[in-house]
Amino acid sequence: xxxxxxxxxxxxxxxxxxxxxxxxxxxxxxxxxxxxxxxxxxxxxxxxxxxxxxxxxxxxxxxxxxxxxxxxxxxxxxxxxxxxxxxxxxxxxxxxxxxxxxxxxxxxxxxxxxxxxxxxxxxxxxxxxxxxxxxxxxxxxxxxxxxxxxxxxxxxxxxxxxxxxxxxxxxxxxxxxxxxxxxxxxxxxxxxxxxxxxxxxxxxxxxxxxxxxxxxxxxxxxxxxxxxxxxxxxxxxxxxxxxxxxxxxxxxxxxxxxxxxxxxxxxxxxxxxxxxxxxxxxxxxxxxxxxxxxxxxxxxxxxxxxxxxxxxxxxxxxxxxxxxxxxxxxxxxxxxxxxxxxxxxxxxxxxxxxxxxxxxxxxxxxxxxxxxxxxxxxxxxxxxxxxxxxxxxxxxxxxxxxxxxxxxxxxxxxxxxxxxxxxxxxxxxxxxxxxxxxxxxxxxxxxxxxxxxxxxxxxxxxxxxxxxxxxxxxxxxxxxxxxxxxxxxxxxxxxxxxxxxxxxxxxxxxxxxxxxxxxxxxxxxxxxxxxxxxxxxxxxxxxxxxxxxxxxxxxxxxxxxxxxxxxxxxxxxxxxxxxxxxxxx
Amino acid sequence: xxxxxxxxxxxxxxxxxxxxxxxxxxxxxxxxxxxxxxxxxxxxxxxxxxxxxxxxxxxxxxxxxxxxxxxxxxxxxxxxxxxxxxxxxxxxxxxxxxxxxxxxxxxxxxxxxxxxxxxxxxxxxxxxxxxxxxxxxxxxxxxxxxxxxxxxxxxxxxxxxxxxxxxxxx
Numbered sequence: 001x002x003x004x005x006x007x008x009x010x011x012x013x014x015x016x017x018x019x020x021x022x023x024x025x026x027x028x029x030x031x032x033x034x035x036x037x038x039x040x041x042x043x044x045x046x047x048x049x050x051x052x053x054x055x056x057x058x059x060x061x062x063x064x065x066x067x068x069x070x071x072x073x074x075x076x077x078x079x080x081x082x083x084x085x086x087x088x089x090x091x092x093x094x095x096x097x098x099x100x101x102x103x104x105x106x107x108x109x110x111x112x113x114x115x116x117x118x119x120x121x122x123x124x125x126x127x128x129x130x131x132x133x134x135x136x137x138x139x140x141x142x143x144x145x146x147x148x149x150x151x152x153x154x155x156x157x158x159x160x161x162x163x164x165x166x167x168x169x170x171x172x173x174x175x176x177x178x179x180x181x182x183x184x185x186x187x188x189x190x191x192x193x194x195x196x197x198x199x200x201x202x203x204x205x206x207x208x209x210x211x212x213x214x215x216x217x218x219x220x221x222x223x224x225x226x227x228x229x230x231x232x233x234x235x236x237x238x239x240x241x242x243x244x245x246x247x248x249x250x251x252x253x254x255x256x257x258x259x260x261x262x263x264x265x266x267x268x269x270x271x272x273x274x275x276x277x278x279x280x281x282x283x284x285x286x287x288x289x290x291x292x293x294x295x296x297x298x299x300x301x302x303x304x305x306x307x308x309x310x311x312x313x314x315x316x317x318x319x320x321x322x323x324x325x326x327x328x329x330x331x332x333x334x335x336x337x338x339x340x341x342x343x344x345x346x347x348x349x350x351x352x353x354x355x356x357x358x359x360x361x362x363x364x365x366x367x368x369x370x371x372x373x374x375x376x377x378x379x380x381x382x383x384x385x386x387x388x389x390x391x392x393x394x395x396x397x398x399x400x401x402x403x404x405x406x407x408x409x410x411x412x413x414x415x416x417x418x419x420x421x422x423x424x425x426x427x428x429x430x431x432x433x434x435x436x437x438x439x440x441x442x443x444x445x446x447x448x449x450x451x452x453x454x455x456x457x458x459x460x461x462x463x464x465x466x467x468x469x470x471x472x473x474x475x476x477x478x479x480x481x482x483x484x485x486x487x488x489x490x491x492x493x494x495x496x497x498x499x500x501x502x503x504x505x506x507x508x509x510x511x512x513x514x515x516x517x518x519x520x521x522x523x524x525x526x527x528x529x530x531x532x533x534x535x536x537x538x539x540x541x542x543x544x545x546x547x548x549x550x551x552x553x554x555x556x557x558x559x560x561x562x563x564x565x566x567x568x569x570x571x572x573x574x575x576x577x578x579x580x581x582x583x584x585x
Numbered sequence: 586x587x588x589x590x591x592x593x594x595x596x597x598x599x600x601x602x603x604x605x606x607x608x609x610x611x612x613x614x615x616x617x618x619x620x621x622x623x624x625x626x627x628x629x630x631x632x633x634x635x636x637x638x639x640x641x642x643x644x645x646x647x648x649x650x651x652x653x654x655x656x657x658x659x660x661x662x663x664x665x666x667x668x669x670x671x672x673x674x675x676x677x678x679x680x681x682x683x684x685x686x687x688x689x690x691x692x693x694x695x696x697x698x699x700x701x702x703x704x705x706x707x708x709x710x711x712x713x714x715x716x717x718x719x720x721x722x723x724x725x726x727x728x729x730x731x732x733x734x735x736x737x738x739x740x741x742x743x744x745x746x747x748x749x750x751x752x753x754x755x
Contacts, residue, residue, distance in 0.1 A: 128658075307657070
């Protein structure tokens, strides 16, 4: 068989992995790969403006399609710029393969120009990584990377390829005949031993709740469908985490809102009072649990997850099933069917009465104004006017992100891309770019804050280059709102460095990037603005100037439990935040 | 909940590839777990497998988490908590160099007879001995040698093995 160069092998393996798009930025150590990229037309390369943007774009692409997102960067700074993106993908379990160039093998360790030990640097923030020192193992490494990234609990994998390896020749026999270089066999097939017990527990419960997380979205449509079936058959209430939104339709009556720090009163109270908690692909994260010792104290807990290290990590549970959620939920659903179990709705009637009482608090209410735009109102309007287009939403990180989670409707999985675990400001714009590449005819909106958007604003240039009609909806309150909210609450209202001075004129900024800029300051102009934004074919930045003082409620102050929520600005805390709470983030 | 910190011996079979130790050790430091002792060496040169023995301490919950996290590492093939089995062996190797310039080494040697100590170097100035045993036995030996001038000592980490045929798989 004919020998081909390492660089060519990279391209051939990507083609065999069915890669259509890669996000990247060239440089000295990847020139041979870029040269091969030039010679082919099966893979489209999207030239980002910063390597962090490339990873977030790949994340957006991956999360909205379920495919692996691919990144190509050069050595040294090119590679180190991907670290935040890789850490983000790691925390949110996004399948990404990042290929980085490296200085030639004989130079490694010499502090060569643009050398960085990226395998060492990214070891804790990737699912796995490789430094390929032998061209014979290159194809195996890349196929392994794809396998690892998408199987088991998904995550980012980095493949570091020294420049000499890219130029050395080897034979490539295709994916089927190439031996993967890692032994990795995640267990995805659940044991059916405990399914009967689970069904029994579901039957017995009088105060049940489904607590659904991003694992359900990751698992795929079948998981969502079976979950939907089970929730409908049982009649149980369902809450979702920030990552889980859309796994079960949020407009359904049985959905009682997101839970956690900025979750709804009814969701958090239900978690606190329930007697059976069924965790589906979530991980009892600190944003969800609040004070662990006060977390859902009376419930039996079932945890279904693909990652057994999530079991009993922060919260002790009574029953665990490890495996792919689609398969687990299918087993449960079929067992219910087979045994012809009918769930008595009157058994949980009292529970629903209680939940509806909590709902009656209308915890997401806010005082609207005719003078000034309330950020919540802006999101509500955005939701109303875009719903029919089934838009994809991405966000940056902060207050706007929480309002988006609270007020937008998510009736389908994979339509909501937000940085949950790492909380990366600057995620939304490049992620939206990746989503738009994958769904060129869909409406893709980045709900942003004026602070976050500036963190990866350079990607407007990429958006222009590829004529991506991404819409940026900035809730501009002139503050790092969430920082300010915490300073008000925990630091005696000393607003240290949280005011956004010297902001750009977002309209001119949009225009300078070849996009359309729109700005409004009055609530009455929201409808017109959103309609115009949708109508415009190209990219748009909307600068929605909102009430600078609005805060995000409900809120569980740090170190508190689900039943100690603040429902609004007039709600006072019982005493001071504990010392324990003060050190939490 | 069992909140008591106890010692646990973990035996981990890994691919013998560059960086594998860094992955394992980095997991411990990154997640704030303890390493009390560590030893690693290749055990299968055909399959390129190494065996790492780690002694760690923590509550049962923490050790379960350590094990779950270790199993997630791609190069980890198998993991066994040796200290969970009823019968297991745990041995360390120690080399001790004694200054025997002023004292006669006959006295020392007599004392060492109880231990199955191997004398590696024996001359007018120094005595270098080797001993393999359980950590307790090694402590006993060191106590015995207290009156003498120990110049230096070096100790391997624990290596451990459970009895029976439920062994770590390849």
